[in-house]
Amino acid sequence: MYAIETKNLSKKYGKLNAVNDLNLAIPPGTLYGFIGPNGAGKTTTIRMMAGLLEPTSGEILINGENIARNPQRARWLVGYMPDFFGVYDDMKVWEYIDFFARCYKLPANRRTTIVDELLQLVDLTDKKEAFVESLSRGMRQRLCLAHALVHDPQILLLDEPASGLDPRARIEMRELLRELGRMGKTVLISSHILTELAEMCDAVAIIEKGQLLAAGPVDEIARAARADKLLKIQLLSHDAETVDRASHTLKAYPGVLDVFESRDGDLEAAFTGDNEAIGGLLRHLVMENVPLISFGEAQSDLEDIFLRVTKGEVQ
Numbered sequence: 001m002y003a004i005e006t007k008n009l010s011k012k013y014g015k016l017n018a019v020n021d022l023n024l025a026i027p028p029g030t031l032y033g034f035i036g037p038n039g040a041g042k043t044t045t046i047r048m049m050a051g052l053l054e055p056t057s058g059e060i061l062i063n064g065e066n067i068a069r070n071p072q073r074a075r076w077l078v079g080y081m082p083d084f085f086g087v088y089d090d091m092k093v094w095e096y097i098d099f100f101a102r103c104y105k106l107p108a109n110r111r112t113t114i115v116d117e118l119l120q121l122v123d124l125t126d127k128k129e130a131f132v133e134s135l136s137r138g139m140r141q142r143l144c145l146a147h148a149l150v151h152d153p154q155i156l157l158l159d160e161p162a163s164g165l166d167p168r169a170r171i172e173m174r175e176l177l178r179e180l181g182r183m184g185k186t187v188l189i190s191s192h193i194l195t196e197l198a199e200m201c202d203a204v205a206i207i208e209k210g211q212l213l214a215a216g217p218v219d220e221i222a223r224a225a226r227a228d229k230l231l232k233i234q235l236l237s238h239d240a241e242t243v244d245r246a247s248h249t250l251k252a253y254p255g256v257l258d259v260f261e262s263r264d265g266d267l268e269a270a271f272t273g274d275n276e277a278i279g280g281l282l283r284h285l286v287m288e289n290v291p292l293i294s295f296g297e298a299q300s301d302l303e304d305i306f307l308r309v310t311k312g313e314v315q
Contacts, residue, residue, distance in 0.1 A: 004024065019044050033190075033203070035204055035207070094129070229297050233250070233285070
């Protein structure tokens with residue numbers, strides 16, 4: 001059973017297809033990236049999953065339950081963190097969390113413990129008595145995440161959780177999301193900031209103009225996005241003569257499609273061939289006395305995959 005599953009999910013506004021026949025299947029305990037440019041349909045999809053927006057057609061299953069039959073049930077099954085959220089500035093931090101605990105009808109004898117545990121999880125214990133209006137944006141984001149966790153859902157829907165954060169606050173948010181993953185929670189994280197997702201997601205879905213373009217583990221999408229391999233060649237020396245000789249040696253070898261010099265002075269080569277062919281290229285470089293430190297297949301980053309997928313290079 002999937003934690004989240006959508007079947008031919010669509011949402012139309014007049015003639016506009018905000019989401020079009022979306023089919024997703026997210027296993028339990030997955031950190032899942034939901035990637036797309038602004039206006040791709042990410043927020044619309046997440047709001048439908050949270051039971052806040054009615055689909056035009058299709059189904060949403062949360063832990064196997066069809067939430068269309070009981071939209072209120074979705075609010076107990078998931079924790080939802082919107083891209084723009086309201087906070088009550090005249091409340092203290094602990095009062096803010098306690099307020100939502102009351103909304104979920106959590107018993108009084110549990111609320112104090114829940115508040116303290118959530119503040120510790122999001123690293124706001126020292127701000128317990130502070131007013132919400134005094135918090136930085138990063139702290140408010142973490143407080144909103146605590147609000148989404150107040151009823152201890154196993155599934156979290158986070159819409160652009162790192163939006164507007166400074167670099168330090170981004171790192172803190174990223175570490176917090178990793179911790180939630182280690183706790184076994186299923187976390188769907190939407191973002192158009194690809195680097196935020198590349199380092200922590202087990203799998204991703206790429207959406208554009210309401211249409212799902214690719215979905216699955218990052219390495220599988222990378223293989224589909226690039227039939228040829230990208231090899232990284234780290235050289236012992238970066239002087240012009242060594243780099244030039246290594247580049248010419250690579251370009252002359254069968255199967256090397258192109259050679260690029262990276263910012264650090266090493267070389268990258270687009271290569272078509274299997275692992276045996278890669279081994280042959282390495283032997284050739286050694287025999288030609290190209291001074292190597294390391295040689296291997298480079299990892300595709302999420303930005304490269306996204307650009308290839310949205311250009312239609314994956315079928």
